Amino acid sequence: MDFKNFSLAISQTKVARFADDLAAGKIMSTICSKCGKKYYPPQADCSECLSSDMEWKELKGEGTLVTFTKIYVPPDHFGVRQALMPFSSIQFEPCPIGLLAVESGLKVMGWMPKLDLKKIKVGMKMKASPQILPDGKVTIILEPI
Amino acid sequence: MRKVAVVGIGHGRFGVRSDASLRELVFEAVKACLDDAGVPLKEVDSMVTGIAGDEFSIALQPSAQVHDYIGFHPKPNFRVEGACATGSMALRTGWMNVASGLADVVLVVGVEKMTEVATSVATDIMGRGGDATWEYPFGTTFPGYYAMIANAHMAEFGTTEEQLAMVAVKNHYYGSLNPYAHMQKPITLEKALTSFTVAHPLKLFDCSLITDGAAAVLLASGEKAKALSKKPVWIAGLGLATDTMRIGDRKTLTSILSAREAAKTAYKMAGVGPSDIQVATVHDCFTIAEILAYEDLGFCEKGEGGKLIQAKETYVGGKIPVNVDGGLKSKGHPLGATGVSMAIEITKQLRGEAGERQVKNAEVGLSHNVGGTGQVVAVHIFRRE
Numbered sequence: 001m002d003f004k005n006f007s008l009a010i011s012q013t014k015v016a017r018f019a020d021d022l023a024a025g026k027i028m029s030t031i032c033s034k035c036g037k038k039y040y041p042p043q044a045d046c047s048e049c050l051s052s053d054m055e056w057k058e059l060k061g062e063g064t065l066v067t068f069t070k071i072y073v074p075p076d077h078f079g080v081r082q083a084l085m086p087f088s089s090i091q092f093e094p095c096p097i098g099l100l101a102v103e104s105g106l107k108v109m110g111w112m113p114k115l116d117l118k119k120i121k122v123g124m125k126m127k128a129s130p131q132i133l134p135d136g137k138v139t140i141i142l143e144p145i
Numbered sequence: 146m147r148k149v150a151v152v153g154i155g156h157g158r159f160g161v162r163s164d165a166s167l168r169e170l171v172f173e174a175v176k177a178c179l180d181d182a183g184v185p186l187k188e189v190d191s192m193v194t195g196i197a198g199d200e201f202s203i204a205l206q207p208s209a210q211v212h213d214y215i216g217f218h219p220k221p222n223f224r225v226e227g228a229c230a231t232g233s234m235a236l237r238t239g240w241m242n243v244a245s246g247l248a249d250v251v252l253v254v255g256v257e258k259m260t261e262v263a264t265s266v267a268t269d270i271m272g273r274g275g276d277a278t279w280e281y282p283f284g285t286t287f288p289g290y291y292a293m294i295a296n297a298h299m300a301e302f303g304t305t306e307e308q309l310a311m312v313a314v315k316n317h318y319y320g321s322l323n324p325y326a327h328m329q330k331p332i333t334l335e336k337a338l339t340s341f342t343v344a345h346p347l348k349l350f351d352c353s354l355i356t357d358g359a360a361a362v363l364l365a366s367g368e369k370a371k372a373l374s375k376k377p378v379w380i381a382g383l384g385l386a387t388d389t390m391r392i393g394d395r396k397t398l399t400s401i402l403s404a405r406e407a408a409k410t411a412y413k414m415a416g417v418g419p420s421d422i423q424v425a426t427v428h429d430c431f432t433i434a435e436i437l438a439y440e441d442l443g444f445c446e447k448g449e450g451g452k453l454i455q456a457k458e459t460y461v462g463g464k465i466p467v468n469v470d471g472g473l474k475s476k477g478h479p480l481g482a483t484g485v486s487m488a489i490e491i492t493k494q495l496r497g498e499a500g501e502r503q504v505k506n507a508e509v510g511l512s513h514n515v516g517g518t519g520q521v522v523a524v525h526i527f528r529r530e
Contacts, residue, residue, distance in 0.1 A: 007278045041279045041391075067300075067398055069292035070345040071284055076269035078284045096345075097283045099293060099393050107393035109283050117345055122300035139282060 005137045008077060014044035017056075022130040022138040027061060029106065030054040040106040060103050061128035062145060068098035068112065068120050096120060098142050100128050110140040146244040150370035150377035151527070153182025153363030154489040159477040160327045162357035167202050167258040168214035170359040174482075175215050175254065178361035184373060186215065189363070190248035192222040195235030195255040197480035200270045202258055211254060221248075228274050229430060230516030231255065232360065232484025233523035239364045240380055249369045255485030256359035267355050274517045276391045288352055290392060290518045291431040292344035297398035298433060299346070301448065306346055308451035310337035312432035313350040313474055315460060320471025322501045327356045327477030351432040356477025360485035362492070378492045381509075382415030382526035384408055388519045399448075401519035404441040408513070408524045415526040417509060419443030422465060422526075424494045424504040426487035428515040429472040435459075438513050439467070442524070461504055469494075469502045484523065487512035495529045 001023055003016040018041070021028040030039045032046035033053040040059055045052045071094055074080070080092045096112040098120070108128040112120065124144060131141045155178025157170050165173075171194075179186060194208035204210060208224035211217075227234035232255035239253035259267055272286040298304045314334055320326040332350060340349035370377040386406035389395055396402060412418055419442060427438035436450035444465045445453045453459060459467040470476055470490040473483060491510035493499045508529045515522050 006282060008282050009273075009277055013278070066393075067293040067297040069289050069296060071286055071289040071292070071343075072341070072345070073268060073286065073288065073343045074265075074284055075272040075281075075286050076263070076265040077281075079265045094284075097285070097289070109280055109393055111283060122296060 001138070006139065015042045018042055019138055022140070023132060025130055027059045027108065027128060027130055027140060028056050029059045031057050038104050038106060040108060059106065059108070061108070063100040063102035063108070063126065063128070065120070065122055065124045065126055065142070066099045066101050066107060067122060068096055070094055070096040070117050098126070100126055100142050102128065108140060110142040112142050147246060148367035148379060149240050149243045149364055150367070150374070150379045151362050151488060151492045152365045152370050152374040152377055153178045153184060154492050155179070155181055155361040156325045156486060156489050157359040158325055159356050159358035159479060161260050163260065165357070167207055167256055168210045170258060170357060171211045171254055171256050171361070172215060174256070174359040174361040175252065178252070178363055182363045182373060184250065184363060186217065189220070189250050189252045191220060191242050192217055192252040192254065193235045193238045193242065194222060194224045195226070195231040195253070195481040195485065196224055197226055197228055197231040197257055198270055201262060201267070203261065211256070227521045227523070228516035229428065229478070229480050230484055230514040230521055230523050231481040232486065233512065233514035233525065234484070235481070236362065236484055236488055236525065237383055237385060237523060240383060243364050243366050249366050251364045252361060253364060253485060254359065254361045255482040257479035257481040258357050259355050259479060260357050264355060280391055286344060288344040288347050288431065291433055292347045293392065294398050294437070294518065295346055295431070295433040298436070301399050302451070304436060304451040306338065307334070308436065308455055309351050309432040310334050311454045312429065312435045313337045315454065316429060316468050316472040316474035319469045319502055320475025323471045323476060326471045326475055327354050328475045347431055347433070353430045353473035353478040356479045358477060358479035358482045358486070360482045360489055362485055362488055376496045378495045379528045379530070380525060381528040382411035382413070382417070384410030384414070384524040385521070386410065387521050390520060392518055401437055401441055401515060401522065403519045403522040404438065404513060404515060404524070407522045408442050411511070411524040411526050415528070417526060421509050422511045423507040423509055424469065424491065425465060425467050425511045425513065426470065426472070426490050427467055427513040429468055429474045430478055430515070432474070434515065435468065435472065442511065442513055461502065466504045469499070469504065484512070484514040487514060488525065488527070491527045495527055
């Protein structure tokens with residue numbers, strides 16, 4: 001799968017399999033074979049010991065919500081265009097996003113679909129999971145446990 | 146290292162400048178700067194240009210447009226970049242030019258032409274100021290990043306939306322007294338609190354403005370500065386520090402650690418501490434960012450930033466006046482120009498030329514300029530003598 005199905009922007013990276021793994025239902029991290037440092041998002045190279053000998057490992061998705069927001073003014077890429085039909089309008093209800101602290105202090109960003117802003121609290125227990133979108137793109141969602 | 150002083154300042158009018166292109170904006174600031182210094186362009190040895198985005202300027206080397214338009218060729222000019230801290234990178238590079246002896250008189254220019262592209266496109270470009278590969282797919286925007294920082298700060302310290310709005314009220318009040326500001330009108334607390342949500346919990350009046358603008362300062366070496374200027378303002382301390390690309394990799398979300406590190410370096414170099422600072426310009430791209438700045442610069446304890454603005458301690462006459470030029474919040478935030486504009490305000494304050502906004506007998510001032518969410522931060526300390 002083209003990595004762009006996840007990143008939206010770039011295709012070319014040494015960790016492009018991340019998108020394939022998401023499609024296969026796994027959120028993957030990398031671990032340095034030499035010094036053991038863990039990376040999420042995955043890195044092909046270790047900034048700790050400069051080794052490029054990395055192993056892939058599935059990330060346990062359970063964790064604690066560090067912070068969140070709901071972006072009402074989206075970037076152009078996610079923008080909602082004016083409806084072309086006269087006398088019609090588009091109701092835009094954006095999806096909140098959050099940052100989840102999982103194993104070893106790693107943090108996973110994800111969408112929080114169908115979650116009411118009032119019910120989202122810093123510190124709540126959640127799980128990060130891969131999600132295949134209707135257009136074939138892959139992403140990550142956070143859901144309460 | 147040689148001593149370096151600001152000997153000239155020139156501030157263009159910030160705003161939606163649909164009347165002017167990038168190079169024309171620079172011309173206004175450079176002309177004002179050379180007039181202020183009383184130095185002709187032919188006596189300037191070298192130049193540095195701060196421009197943050199190719200995508201805003203729709204050109205690969207916008208700095209060449211700049212030196213061409215003011216007729217600076219064949220003398221040296223190049224561009225530096227540090228996202229929202231670009232202007233301070235330009236000032237730092239100018240300082241390096243002079244302190245090293247490479248040049249005696251250096252022109253530092255900061256500019257951004259942001260409104261040539263649509264607002265949604267500008268939001269997109271700035272969103273990619275975060276991690277464009279790993280965070281952008283989640284629809285992140287700059288208000289979105291600082292909203293996540295705000296929610297974390299509120300959860301940890303009980304900072305309130307009212308306290309955030311108080312920062313906006315202060316900065317709009319001072320912006321109304323600044324003829325170069327983008328929005329020169331005061332706002333009420335109620336207006337700030339009832340404006341629409343941009344990224345929860347940040348509302349429209351918690352956000353700085355998408356602005357066109359340019360600013361320029363002239364730097365000179367010790368002896369030359371004394372000969373050129375009756376009121377040289379010395380750059381006494383410089384600090385620069387970096388942090389991770391992604392906010393998810395930060396040790397904390399309730400402090401910008403690179404700002405703390407940059408401040409520590411700058412304070413040490415200048416031989417001063419937070420209590421010696423009499424006036425400061427800080428990076429209030431969002432109201433929460435000004436509250437973090439109070440804490441990171443040591444103007445109050447960690448977690449107490451909300452209380453500092455609530456007690457009005459950052460107004461003129463308070464413990465430490467902050468952003469009394471209107472800040473990014475109401476003066477506007479043309480990315481490349483902001484850091485240079487901060488240096489101009491502090492220079493004016495230390496010269497005693499800030500008019501209604503003047504902090505009495507200010508001798509030591511500070512600027513704090515954050516690139517992105519702290520990926521790179523510059524802190525500069527200025528002294529009258």
